[in-house]
Amino acid sequence: MKITPIPSNAGTFTLSHTAYSPALFAACRAIPGCTRAGSKAIQGSADAIECAIQYLVEEKGLREDCFEGRELLAPQVIDRFRYGADERLRQYQIDAVHFLKDQKRAILADDMGLGKTAVGISASISFITTKRVLIVCPSYVRGVWHNSHDGGELSKWANAGGPLNAYNTVFECKGTKPNNPLAAYEFVVCHYDILHAWADVIQKWAPEIVIFDECHFLMNPESRRTKAARSVSEKAEYVWGLSGTPMTNRPKDLWGVLSTICPQRFGDNFFPFGLRYCGAYKEQVTPDKTVWKFDGSSNLTELNARLKHFMLRRTKTDVALELPAKTRQVIRCDVGGPKRKAVEAIIPEKGAALRASLAAAADAKLEAHVLPLIQSHLEAGARVVVATYRKAVAEYIAKTCGGAFIHSGVSMARREAIIHELRQRDGASLLVGTIDSTSTGIDLSYADVGICAELTYEPHELLQWEARLHRYGQKNLVLIQYPIAIGTTDELIADVVISKLSVLEESMGGFAETGLRNSFSGTEEDIMNELYKGLGL
Secondary structure, three states, rough: EEEOOOOOOOOOOEEEEEOHHHHHHHHHHHHHOOOOOOOEEEEEHHHHHHHHHHHHHHHOOOOOOOOOOOOHHHHOOOOOOOOOOOOOOOOHHHHOOOOOOOOOOOEEEEOOOOOHHHHHHHHHHHOOOOOOOOEEEOOHHHHOOOOOOOOHHHHHHHOOOOOHHHOEEEOOOOOOOOOOOOOOOOOEEEEEHHHHHHHHHHHHHHOEEEEEOOOHHHHHOHHHHHHHHHHHOOOOOEEEOOOOOOOOOOOOHHHHHHHHHOEEEEEEHHHHHHHHHOOOOEEEEEEOEEEEEEEOOOOOOHHHHHOOOOEEEOOOOOOHHHOOOOOEEEEEEOOOOOOOOOOOOOOOOOHHHHHHHHHHHHHHHHHHHHHHHHHHHHHOOOOOEEOOOHHHHHHHHHHHHHOOEOOOOOOHHHHHHHHHHHHHOOOEEEEEEEEHHHHHOOOOOOOEEEEEEOOOOOOOHHHHHHHHHHOOOOOOEEEEEEEEEOOOOHHHHHHHHHHHHHHHHHHHHOOOOOOOOOHOOOHHHHHHHHHHHOOOO
């Protein structure tokens, strides 16, 4: 049998025989994504043809050496950076950029915290000519891609080595649709919840590259967002999915993602995919009615081999030597307009006014941004620690997201017992506590992610809390996230306090707790003056 690429359809191959072969067409029926091509051949993607060959060898007894041209099925490297690699990218990220461009329709499934956003942006700007790029993401991470304060990751990465000024060429879909077309923009950012409403405008804009961030949001093929996602991406040359968890539970969950990002690769309907990979079985629901169930899994080795053709996944362990020990990330959250309150008339004391403003900011971002962020990490299997200032907020987060809860009133022995239990647990876990109960005297170094859900304006408290998650000299990799509500006092903390943490941290020479507060003598007073000035106090 002979393997031949189809020149008019890149990435598609034929497997042909010299005569009609029942075995060949049995393989075609068994492998999702294979189709008949006349009376003597079948066709499909490289992974589909490879699986058909394995079927013929294992099920029909054909010899491995009877397939001519099998080497053509190996992935080919076909592109390189236009400007050369951005020196800020790590090598594994550069490899991911090449992978996305080579595959055209691909999924980057790297572990959380490995910089998938930077890879997506760097890949999209590395072409000879400017391309129209659509970024679709959950509402709670819009501020990661683009925000009005500093342009977000687009502003940070899209200018590197290329001609784009992303801050001036980004349009964010929200509110009323514009009367003018989107032709003036290189980047359009839209979140999943409103994608259906903007689909007609985006289709007219005709994106050439579509990036689906957290693409597991597309796992329901019948949902409004998934149907809209297919409509805006079907004519794009490049479609890339980014997700640390493209399959959240079972192979069935992959269908919506696969049929959107790489349609036809597994066929044009779910049933053959379900039969092959979802442990399909019939269930008698009534005396007269039988239905198919697809809640299991089957042929996982084969599915994994197929996914590797267009899905790249690396864990933190795989790239540990290239990663910094701790990554601090500010996520700016759109909470629907200015919510900074002048409360001096109500509360005369400056510190109380600042505290009240921070509480208002925390409340504004909690439901729409902080809770989904926590859930996304838990779904990815992370061990998460969340800190708040108020006890009631910590308790609410713990109950809503299903986590353990501690506060200053919990004895140290009880805190240590709770943490020990979480440390021994396999898979995802959540600890939520007030910042005073999670910043001193305990070891939280088992965690992968720390989220400060409600800020404090004391720099030493933030550094002490971070130090609980990443102990000086340890090997574990930690992602520290600060969700910031745009237009609130949170932004003052981000600009005046969080932006200075790395400098203050370096000046202290590590994470030693002794004398930590005293390290800020003079500096902290300046910080407080800046905060009060920003509040108009």
